[in-house]
Amino acid sequence: MNKMITVATFHLPQDAYIIRGRIESEGIFCYLKDELTVQSDNIISNAIGGVKLQVHESDVNRVLPILEEAGIIEREFVIGPHAPEKGLPKELKFVLITGGVISTLVLIYYFLFN
Secondary structure (H helix, E strand, O other): OOOEEEEEEEOOHHHHHHHHHHHHHOOOOEEEEOHHHHHHOHHHHHHHOOEEEEEEHHHHHHHHHHHHHOOOOOHHHOOOOOOOOOOOOHHHHHHHHHHHHHHHHHHHHHHHHO
């Protein structure tokens, strides 16, 4: 049996319907996990991680270009075995390092002057 993989998440089910139709038009089975739960109470969407668009593991490589073309994902930010062989983008590295340095300086200031 093929394992289902989450390839995208959406805050509301209606945000996922168009891309689900696009994926199904290619003959690829997909499933919207937690669709009905979020439909019954939209407020809990963030608590349960939103509506998850899932496909069979064997179809992931066919679906990722569709999601990328639709602007749902940026392939360079895909995490896991289907991610491209790249490191983090330079901009993201800069933000992470800068945030770490600023946090460290704030802690040092706090402990020295309070």
